Amino acid sequence: MMGQEIRCYTIGYGNRTSDEFVGMLHDNRISHLVDVRRFPQSWVEEFSKEKLEESLPGYGIAYFHCPGVGGLRESTYIEYMNTTEFKDSFSKLMEKITWVNQTGGGIVLMCAEKNPKNCHRYHLSLHLEKEGVKVIHLTESGQMSLGMYE
Numbered sequence: 001m002m003g004q005e006i007r008c009y010t011i012g013y014g015n016r017t018s019d020e021f022v023g024m025l026h027d028n029r030i031s032h033l034v035d036v037r038r039f040p041q042s043w044v045e046e047f048s049k050e051k052l053e054e055s056l057p058g059y060g061i062a063y064f065h066c067p068g069v070g071g072l073r074e075s076t077y078i079e080y081m082n083t084t085e086f087k088d089s090f091s092k093l094m095e096k097i098t099w100v101n102q103t104g105g106g107i108v109l110m111c112a113e114k115n116p117k118n119c120h121r122y123h124l125s126l127h128l129e130k131e132g133v134k135v136i137h138l139t140e141s142g143q144m145s146l147g148m149y150e
Helices: 018-027 051-059 084-102 121-132
Strands: 006-012 032-035 061-064 105-109 134-138 144-146
Touching: 006 018, 006 084, 006 121, 018 051, 032 051, 032 084, 051 061, 084 105, 084 121, 105 121, 121 134
Parallel strands: 006 105, 006 134, 032 061, 032 105
Antiparallel strands: 134 144
16 A cells, blocks of 8 residues: 555453453454454353354454464464465465555454463564554553554
């Protein structure tokens, strides 16, 4: 996109309630959620893939699952990032992020871990930033942090 910033948010549901989580998405004008968990299940049923696919469209948020950029790998995540599987999935993710930005929407990458520095989103965010994406981490309601370099 010439002259226009490409932006992507990240969020971890952690111990948030479903209402708090959706409120944070609405506060940041999120229209698309990409689940970046390799295994999209949760002890908290509302955050399992099936429940999110069912509930988010009712809030005007499209749900997508992108397991190819997910964590919990046999090797380290950094090693995994050098694989063809990761590179192909990352390319598709970049296309989705770019498309959502071009259409005026907001996109968020979601995982379980609340703090991105304790999650594979840390490395994924650095990779996105190297590709020119402005990454904004939604931490607590009303708070956010920009990029991983801060």
